[in-house]
Amino acid sequence: SPVIKTSFLQQIQLIECMQVMDIYTQNSSTSPFIRTLRIRNFYIGCSSVESLLNSTLETFHNRSAMLEIDQYLYVPLGSSFNFSALNPTLSLPNETIETIVNRLMIDSWSSNISFSLYYQTCAPLSCTIEYIGKNNILDVITSIIVKK
Secondary structure, X not given: OHHHHHHHHHHHHHHHHEEEXXXXXXXXXXXXXXXXXXXXXXXXXXXXXXXXXXXXXXXXXXXXXXXXXXXXXXXXOHHHOOOOOOOOOOOOOOOEHHHXXXXXXXXXXXXXXXXXXXXXXXOOOOOOOOOOOOOOHHHHHHHHHHHO
């Protein structure tokens, strides 16, 4: 069906548009850029959101990889770079960021409201309602009748 073909083509375009993030260096302004470091399973591409969601935090689970990245920062932190690897019990190294984000979302919201249970639990001595606004003639008559 056309929907499947469109979806398939979009996936192909997305794959072609994403690539693994690399760090490049250049010895001088006239020399070519040289790839010095590849950041595994971390993607860049046409859609930054899609690239991020398809990426993993594998590098952030590896202290030595993070220290290697630190060398290429504009202002390296060096010995003051206080980094500890991510806790593998919170997220797996090969788990996509999309999977992690989906886990943060509410799957379903069930609402079970019981006013009688609320009043049994709270046991208020009295219940008053305050109405702020202009009263019309019907409100005035109703209030007078109720108070009698």
